[in-house]
Amino acid sequence: MTQGLTKTYGGRVTALHDLTVDVEPGIVGLVGANGAGKSTFIKIMLGLIEPTGGTVRVFGLDPTVEPDQVRRRVGYMPEHDALPPDVSAAEFVTHLGRISGLPRTAARERASEALRHVGLYEERYRQIGGYSTGMKQRVKLAQALVHDPDLLLLDEPTNGLDPAGRDAMLALVHRIGTEFGISVVTCSHLLGEVEQICDSLVAIESGRLLRADRISAMTAASDVLAVEVSEGTEDLAAALRTLGLPVQVDGRVLLVPLDQEDTYDRILRAVADLDLPLHRLDQRRHRVAELFATRETADV
Amino acid sequence: MSEASVIHDIGYQRYSGPRLGRSAVFGAIYIHGLRAAYGLGRSAKSKIFPWLVVGIVTLVAVILAAVRAQTGLLPLNYIQFADAMSWLIIFFVAIVAPELVSRDMRAGVLPLYFSRPLRAADYIGAKVAAMVTAVCGLLAVPQFVMFLGAAFTTKTGMRGVWHELGDLLPAWAYSLLWALLFTGIGLLIASLTGKRAFAAGGIVAVFLMTTPIVGVISILHSATAQKLAGLASPMSLISGVGQWLIPDASTGIFVGEFGPVYLIEALTLIAACMLLLLARYRKVASL
Numbered sequence: 001m002t003q004g005l006t007k008t009y010g011g012r013v014t015a016l017h018d019l020t021v022d023v024e025p026g027i028v029g030l031v032g033a034n035g036a037g038k039s040t041f042i043k044i045m046l047g048l049i050e051p052t053g054g055t056v057r058v059f060g061l062d063p064t065v066e067p068d069q070v071r072r073r074v075g076y077m078p079e080h081d082a083l084p085p086d087v088s089a090a091e092f093v094t095h096l097g098r099i100s101g102l103p104r105t106a107a108r109e110r111a112s113e114a115l116r117h118v119g120l121y122e123e124r125y126r127q128i129g130g131y132s133t134g135m136k137q138r139v140k141l142a143q144a145l146v147h148d149p150d151l152l153l154l155d156e157p158t159n160g161l162d163p164a165g166r167d168a169m170l171a172l173v174h175r176i177g178t179e180f181g182i183s184v185v186t187c188s189h190l191l192g193e194v195e196q197i198c199d200s201l202v203a204i205e206s207g208r209l210l211r212a213d214r215i216s217a218m219t220a221a222s223d224v225l226a227v228e229v230s231e232g233t234e235d236l237a238a239a240l241r242t243l244g245l246p247v248q249v250d251g252r253v254l255l256v257p258l259d260q261e262d263t264y265d266r267i268l269r270a271v272a273d274l275d276l277p278l279h280r281l282d283q284r285r286h287r288v289a290e291l292f293a294t295r296e297t298a299d300v
Numbered sequence: 301m302s303e304a305s306v307i308h309d310i311g312y313q314r315y316s317g318p319r320l321g322r323s324a325v326f327g328a329i330y331i332h333g334l335r336a337a338y339g340l341g342r343s344a345k346s347k348i349f350p351w352l353v354v355g356i357v358t359l360v361a362v363i364l365a366a367v368r369a370q371t372g373l374l375p376l377n378y379i380q381f382a383d384a385m386s387w388l389i390i391f392f393v394a395i396v397a398p399e400l401v402s403r404d405m406r407a408g409v410l411p412l413y414f415s416r417p418l419r420a421a422d423y424i425g426a427k428v429a430a431m432v433t434a435v436c437g438l439l440a441v442p443q444f445v446m447f448l449g450a451a452f453t454t455k456t457g458m459r460g461v462w463h464e465l466g467d468l469l470p471a472w473a474y475s476l477l478w479a480l481l482f483t484g485i486g487l488l489i490a491s492l493t494g495k496r497a498f499a500a501g502g503i504v505a506v507f508l509m510t511t512p513i514v515g516v517i518s519i520l521h522s523a524t525a526q527k528l529a530g531l532a533s534p535m536s537l538i539s540g541v542g543q544w545l546i547p548d549a550s551t552g553i554f555v556g557e558f559g560p561v562y563l564i565e566a567l568t569l570i571a572a573c574m575l576l577l578l579a580r581y582r583k584v585a586s587l
Contacts, residue, residue, distance in 0.1 A: 067417070086343060
């Protein structure tokens with residue numbers, strides 16, 4: 001659906017350097033440190049800025065040549081504050097719906113709908129100035145949804161939110177991507193939150209592609225069991241090694257790859273034999289972060 | 301549980317209705333801007349100033365019409381009326397222009413506009429159109445009130461009405477010229493800053509600073525300098541154009557043979573403001 005080909009964006013600062021990426025429909029996480037070129041990438045997809053070299057295709061359309069066709073099908077949620085304080089959310093979202101070409105009544109209906117989906121139905125007639133940061137983020141999301149786009153571009157949707165708000169926003173984005181049938185490109189500098197909800201991941205670093213793949217491919221065959229005991233961690237590690245399990249010690253937690261069916265039982269038996277107080281034994285997906293860890297520490 | 305009390309989660313509905321083109325979007329911004337100019341759909345506080353101005357100009361027009369009906373005297377003709385109201389119009393422009401453009405800039409709304417199928421030219425074009433309508437209405441409606449007063453009390457019957465209409469129509473054109481120039485200058489200044497107070501101050505300053513220049517030049521000894529003095533300020537510039545095109549307007553500006561110069565400058569100034577605005581928004585639209 002989104003096909004970014006070679007793209008060099010120059011000027012005095014090179015924000016994107018020779019980036020080639022091809023993205024499938026679904027929820028795509030765009031990850032990178034601040035200043036990696038995530039926002040530039042999104043703006044190029046919207047046709048707001050022209051790439052200095054290379055080509056972009058969104059739905060097979062070139063945003064530099066046909067920005068209107070592309071923008072008609074794309075909803076954009078910017079990173080920064082973008083809401084006037086002295087109008088109500090309902091009025092504002094309706095107005096933006098009309099700018100997207102919806103007729104008056106349709107714009108009003110869809111604005112209410114969009115605000116209902118983001119959980120602001122009751123508060124929609126209040127002035128935006130009185131909203132909390134979390135509510136403002138929701139209004140920004142609602143205005144991106146109002147014209148029923150096929151693709152949402154979210155620039156740091158969890159910016160400035162507390163942990164609860166963050167989870168709610170991520171759940172909402174996940175719902176939009178799965179239940180609403182809208183593809184989502186969400187960008188973030190926090191890998192942890194993106195990997196929870198995304199189907200695939202594009203990591204960029206100072207304008208260059210680090211890695212692009214499906215999350216499932218990145219985490220395939222990398223499920224691990226985390227074992228935590230209150231005491232005797234070293235003894236258990238040694239015992240497990242003698243059983244032929246490749247144990248990794250991560251602080252107080254032992255990580256054992258879950259590659260054989262009886263791994264689970266063997267660990268339990270080892271713990272029982274040593275008579276150790278078992279604290280925790282759970283299966284966890286290999287964190288995507290670990291895949292990048294070596295490269296990311298290189299330039300921090 | 302009764303049928304009515306069941307809450308249905310109807311889920312997300314795709315939109316398959318019509319999507320309108322450029323003209324509808326232009327219209328939406330135009331209506332939105334026109335309403336904003338008069339504070340409609342905004343808080344009570346933002347209605348005070350525009351409606352105060354509307355009230356004053358209408359009251360003046362009603363009084364003028366009444367004086368004329370009662371005494372037959374004509375204290376101010378249509379064009380003198382527009383000139384007399386100039387400072388009120390300037391304050392109106394100084395309040396409304398920032399309301400239309402600085403506000404969007406300040407709140408950072410522009411990325412939301414320009415990530416939609418909207419051209420920079422359409423955005424600013426609709427804003428200009430809305431403001432020209434607002435300013436023009438501020439003059440044209442009271443002028444119409446004066447016309448009604450004159451038309452209903454005329455002693456020469458239909459011929460008097462036609463004569464009066466012949467005075468009104470050029471005055472409307474004159475008001476439109478006012479609106480175009482003041483909108484151009486006002487929006488251009490307002491588009492440079494997101495701070496409303498700065499924008500308003502800047503607009504008033506432009507008019508305030510240029511007026512004394514006219515005064516200084518007009519008392520020079522050179523007759524040519526006196527005739528060209530009006531060019532220095534937007535207000536006397538428009539008066540000069542009016543004086544040249546409608547000689548019995550008695551605007552108090554002496555243009556002599558330089559009338560065309562006034563008209564050319566006025567048109568050039570309007571065109572320059574529009575082009576600069578467009579250039580400004582081309583740049584802003586790319587974020």
